[in-house]
Amino acid sequence: MGLPALPLLLAVGLLHTQASPSARSFQLDYEHNCFLKDGVPFRYISGSIHYARVPRPAWRDRLLKMHMSGLSAVQVYVPWNYHETLPGVYDFSGNRDVEAFLDLTAEMGLLVILRPGPYICAEWEMGGLPAWLLWKPDIILRSSDPDYLAAVDSWLHVLLPKIKPRLYQHGGNIISVQVENEYGSYYACDYGYLRHLLGSFRALLGDEVLLFTTDSTRVKELRCGTLQGLYATIDFGPGSNVTEAFDAQRRVEPKGPLVNSEYYTGWLDYWGEPHASTSTAWVAQGLEDMLQLGASINMQYMFHGGTNFAYWSGADYKGQYKPVTTSYDYDAPLSEAGDPTDKLFSIRTVISKFQPLPVGPMPPATPKYAYGWVALQKYADLLDVLDVLCPSGPIQSQFPLTFEAIKQAHGFVLYRTQLPRDIPDPATLGAPPHSICDRSYVMLQKEYQGTLERDRQITLHVTGRAGDTLDMLLENMGRISFGANISDFKGLLGNISLDYSPLSNWLIYPLAIDTAVQEGWPHAAIPKSSSRGRAGPAFYTGIFETPGIAWDTFVKFPGWSKGQLWINGFNLGRYWTQRGPQQTLFVPGSVLHVGRPNNITVLELEGAPLNPLLLFLDQPLFNRTVGGST
Numbered sequence: 001m002g003l004p005a006l007p008l009l010l011a012v013g014l015l016h017t018q019a020s021p022s023a024r025s026f027q028l029d030y031e032h033n034c035f036l037k038d039g040v041p042f043r044y045i046s047g048s049i050h051y052a053r054v055p056r057p058a059w060r061d062r063l064l065k066m067h068m069s070g071l072s073a074v075q076v077y078v079p080w081n082y083h084e085t086l087p088g089v090y091d092f093s094g095n096r097d098v099e100a101f102l103d104l105t106a107e108m109g110l111l112v113i114l115r116p117g118p119y120i121c122a123e124w125e126m127g128g129l130p131a132w133l134l135w136k137p138d139i140i141l142r143s144s145d146p147d148y149l150a151a152v153d154s155w156l157h158v159l160l161p162k163i164k165p166r167l168y169q170h171g172g173n174i175i176s177v178q179v180e181n182e183y184g185s186y187y188a189c190d191y192g193y194l195r196h197l198l199g200s201f202r203a204l205l206g207d208e209v210l211l212f213t214t215d216s217t218r219v220k221e222l223r224c225g226t227l228q229g230l231y232a233t234i235d236f237g238p239g240s241n242v243t244e245a246f247d248a249q250r251r252v253e254p255k256g257p258l259v260n261s262e263y264y265t266g267w268l269d270y271w272g273e274p275h276a277s278t279s280t281a282w283v284a285q286g287l288e289d290m291l292q293l294g295a296s297i298n299m300q301y302m303f304h305g306g307t308n309f310a311y312w313s314g315a316d317y318k319g320q321y322k323p324v325t326t327s328y329d330y331d332a333p334l335s336e337a338g339d340p341t342d343k344l345f346s347i348r349t350v351i352s353k354f355q356p357l358p359v360g361p362m363p364p365a366t367p368k369y370a371y372g373w374v375a376l377q378k379y380a381d382l383l384d385v386l387d388v389l390c391p392s393g394p395i396q397s398q399f400p401l402t403f404e405a406i407k408q409a410h411g412f413v414l415y416r417t418q419l420p421r422d423i424p425d426p427a428t429l430g431a432p433p434h435s436i437c438d439r440s441y442v443m444l445q446k447e448y449q450g451t452l453e454r455d456r457q458i459t460l461h462v463t464g465r466a467g468d469t470l471d472m473l474l475e476n477m478g479r480i481s482f483g484a485n486i487s488d489f490k491g492l493l494g495n496i497s498l499d500y501s502p503l504s505n506w507l508i509y510p511l512a513i514d515t516a517v518q519e520g521w522p523h524a525a526i527p528k529s530s531s532r533g534r535a536g537p538a539f540y541t542g543i544f545e546t547p548g549i550a551w552d553t554f555v556k557f558p559g560w561s562k563g564q565l566w567i568n569g570f571n572l573g574r575y576w577t578q579r580g581p582q583q584t585l586f587v588p589g590s591v592l593h594v595g596r597p598n599n600i601t602v603l604e605l606e607g608a609p610l611n612p613l614l615l616f617l618d619q620p621l622f623n624r625t626v627g628g629s630t
Contacts, residue, residue, distance in 0.1 A: 024168055024169055026038075037168075045073070045297055047298065048076075055590050056097070058366075058588060067109060068358050073110055073298070074111075076115065077115045077116075077120045078115070083098070087154075110173065111173050112166075112174045113174075114174050117181060121481050123268050124308075124312060128481075129486065134489060143193050144190050156201075178211075179198060180194065181214065185221050186224070186484070217240075231259075232253045234246070235264075236260060242289045263297050265330070265347075270323065271322075271323050271579045275622040283347065291350065303334060304332055305329050305332045307326060307336055308328050311573075313325065313573070315480050317483055323478050325581070333347055340363075367552070374600065374613065376612040376613065377540065379525075381446065382538060383446055390512065394507035395510070396507060398504050403474075406508060412473055414511060419468045422465050428497075430497055435493040436453060437476070440475075441536060442462075476490040514566075536607070541600060543599055548595075553587045553618065555587055555617070556615040557614060560602075561605065561607050564603045565601070568599055581622045581623040
């Protein structure tokens with residue numbers, strides 16, 4: 001591979017890290033198979049952090065810990081759908097202020113490898129693509145489809161001008177920018193699309209910035225994911241044969257630096273599967289093997305994972321739909337709560353063999369507090385507060401409409417109709433395969449009947465009278481973020497039938513639950529009178545006060561089934577204690593109040609315990625055996 005002289009070149013480069021601003025450059029050196037930073041041989045050791053998964057008050061803490069780990073750079077995704085929530089409607093405020101995050105990385109002395117998509121995967125909802133793209137049902141995503149390219153171009157003309165002043169050549173800290181993401185794994189293999197993106201990035205960022213791609217080491221993926229003018233890098237995890245893996249890169253890039261853009265330090269969790277973990281020794285050895293070859297490395301998936309707050313978790317499709325958990329801990333070197341782990345210190349030891357570490361101690365774990373038990377009370381059944389959750393009233397349709405057809409991106413939609421005839425004997429209420437997206441909570445005359453679920457249970461047996469009200473609450477559990485199925489429509493995608501006879505005349509309620517909760521509901525409202533023990537979707541409320549502190553905590557749901565949690569209007573994500581493996585939700589201290597009550601709102605979807613209690617702990621819990629609560 002022609003590598004023996006490279007580590008020596010890099011060692012010499014460490015002695016020449018200063019350059020005048022006028023000489024700032026970051027380039028490829030094909031002669032010596034390395035990067036040149038200000039004309040000096042350079043390689044980066046980087047880690048990934050997703051600002052959208054970390055509350056803004058914690059950004060500095062996480063970046064400081066990454067810097068003190070010995071990293072010279074961080075790799076950053078920009079999720080398009082996090083910022084362009086509706087066509088032409090942009091949000092770069094608060095937790096979404098990507099410019100503030102990038103400026104903070106510069107303040108911390110970290111370089112940035114930017115991955116602005118437009119597709120990012122990242123186990124993020126629809127891989128970062130906005131759901132409103134699916135308002136045009138036949139759009140071909142990640143292709144030369146004119147409607148898709150028009151939306152992409154509009155977005156890039158908003159985002160990339162914010163990036164250009166922060167490029168290394170212009171005095172900033174962004175050394176390279178990825179175009180698309182693992183495009184070789186996508187079925188389209190559309191070189192015209194890649195050429196279009198290359199032209200757009202060059203037009204908006206200039207000719208000097210280093211643009212690159214990332215793909216696996218598979219021949220087909222490297223063939224479809226690479227393009228002349230974009231430097232091809234690869235990704236692989238611990239346990240791989242490092243020499244063989246980089247040989248795959250050499251097949252498409254015979255010269256230039258060796259780069260692993262995604263070195264997997266851990267792995268993600270799916271609901272209903274065991275909690276994932278990756279051997280620390282395995283990760284450390286693979287890192288050392290690559291560094292000995294002089295390679296540049298980014299540790300993703302992940303260096304710090306964070307949390308899929310609200311509805312931002314994505315899903316995979318591997319024979320069946322596999323939604324990702326709320327926790328994005330990833331068994332990463334920095335835990336979900338930002339705590340240094342043994343894995344981090346092992347990685348830090350490896351890095352110290354190749355370059356000096358920053359002077360000073362590693363910052364400690366963030367303080368945690370077990371606030372203890374909090375009693376909740378039932379506020380109302382969801383069916384009794386539709387006037388609050390859908391103030392504009394329902395949409396009428398002969399047959400069901402998808403979330404996208406009624407322009408609802410996330411959360412929940414209620415579908416309502418009436419039984420057309422008496423059903424004295426159990427009849428089959430059913431849906432065609434793949435048409436429940438993703439879970440449906442079924443009520444008849446306000447009595448909970450059970451749940452239908454994508455790729456699992458698609459029929460129930462019901463009895464009733466003509467004119468009885470049938471309600472189906474549909475939950476979007478996260479759009480698929482990887483592979484050929486990312487056009488992942490939500491809601492009822494087909495006709496619901498009763499003994500194979502389609503039901504019609506639907507009222508469809510798009511529910512704006514988050515809007516109501518953020519405006520103070522239901523804590524500012526008078527509780528509804530409803531059956532205390534009724535199963536099915538219902539809201540529960542409670543309050544607690546902290547003992548003069550606002551420290552991070554983890555909330556457990558003993559005896560609860562599945563639902564969503566808000567504290568002080570902040571959507572902390574989904575819990576699913578019955579399915580696991582995740583048993584607690586991370587609550588950042590920054591969402592808590594000191595000196596005044598903290599308002600808790602829970603939407604339980606299947607059935608709360610007789611005594612609805614939450615337990616606040618100082619550490620997370622995961623199931624060892626999946627499918628039941630701990």
